[in-house]
Amino acid sequence: MSNHTFAVYGASGFQGILVLAELARRNLTPVLVGRDAGKLKAAAAQAGMPDADLRVATLDDHTALVAAFQDADVVINCAGPFTSTGDRVIAAALAAGSHYTDTCGEQPFLQHVYETYPAAAESAGVTIVPAATDGGIPGDLLAHLLGERLGPLAELTSIHRFGGETAMSRGSLRTMLGIADAMTDGGLAYLDNAWRPGPFDPPAPVTLPGAAEPVAVAPFPLQEPVSVPRHVSVRTVRGMVEDSTRALFATPLTNEMIESLPVGPNDAQRAAGTWTIVLDAVAESGRRARGVISGPDTYGTTARTAVEAAARLATTPASAGVLAPAQAFDPADFLAALAPFGVHWTIEDH
Structure with missing residues (x-):
């Protein structure tokens, strides 16, 4: 030890x-x-x-x-x-x-x-x-590397994606229940050098890695709008998920429903799950770059x-x-x- x-x-x-x-x-x-x-x-x-x-x-x-x-x-x-x-x-x-x-x-x-x-x-x-x-540290670190590459940023958009079977622990579901209002209105975004609460206007569809066509995305209370402006020179940071994911998270829950579910995903469900963070950055100079970070098993x-x-x-x-x-x-x-x-x-x- x-x-x-x-x-x-x-x-x-x-x-x-x-x-x-x-x-x-x-x-x-x-x-x-x-x-x-x-x-x-x-x-x-x-x-x-x-x-x-x-x-x-x-x-x-x-x-x-x-x-x-x-x-x-x-x-x-x-x-x-x-x-x-x-x-x-x-x-x-x-x-x-x-x-x-x-x-x-x-x-x-x-x-x-x-x-x-x-x-x-x-x-x-x-x-x-x-x-x-998996959502709080990798995206923040990658955003810093984007800032180093591009210089001061005009805008950074973070999109979190989840693949495989979406199975959540009771703790995650209790969390969702506790911040339901933030998930409904999009939480906080960093707009023009200040944190502002939603609701926000619907964003334009985004073409994500490996996709042929743009998909609808929705504002979501992610970590990057809160953490990234503290160390990257950036005017605006927004958090998004695919609209289909937001709809899944918006499913009504009660404490009784949560307690009736398994304590968390089983080993097979965890092994099949994936997560991806897509960061689209636009520099003040007009340069653009995309950072992508992905991995397996969100809980692991x-x-x-x-x-x-x-x-x-x-x-x-x-x-x-x-x-x-x-x-x-x-x-x-x-x-x-x-x-x-x-x-x-x-x-x-x-």
Whole structure:
């Protein structure tokens, strides 16, 4: 095991167990933190670490949370929905002096973290990098590389695509339920150097990689409009998904419906799934380029991405504060670390 310790909050959840398995694969030392000792013990066994350190702490017990994180180099928060619970985990990480990252895909909470915690994190000597997911880190890093290639950008459009069978965990579905309004109106976009809420005018169809004809796309609350303007000179950043995907995400849900579903996709469903991020950039000079990054298994890639981020925070800490991925990590080097797991990217002039 390493000399560094990684506290996983929400360790018994679907995403948390995958993060534990990745920590075990890399021979990194975990601390499992959650509300239920029995579930933590079962999660440790499932992840192949039956002798792991288990610590019970509820979100309502700040003192217990701080104690659980006290000797952790990094807290990896896997317990969504983050909009309703994430502040309490961040507060405990700051009090414990632990760096923080999470598997959040909720754009409202991401913006909240960037706006709320910079001074507290700097004061505590802690680095916070939210949204260490397949959607939150690769697109942000690729956007930085596009900015380096083209210079100041007039516009950047991010389009997230999903292939294979679309099967989501209960946690993801609870997240969708919690940010339903943002998904309906498109969330935030960065327009003319300011963050603005939707609804937005329907965008023009886009011809995506491998497609012969343009497809309809719709505004969607992605991570790039929130994170990219913090490190790329850009006037406008928009987030989109294919309109068919947005319609799928807009399917009405209730907590009762979610609880009746499997805890998450099975191994076959995960193996069949793919994700792609398409970034179309227009420079102030008029030059255009497209960056494309893709990989398999959104939940597995998120686990590897979160652990890679946490390991880098533990071993080569970035400056204290709330940082976008490209502010905390070398973009090309981080993406290279994901390549062995099927994550590939390209940038081409258009």
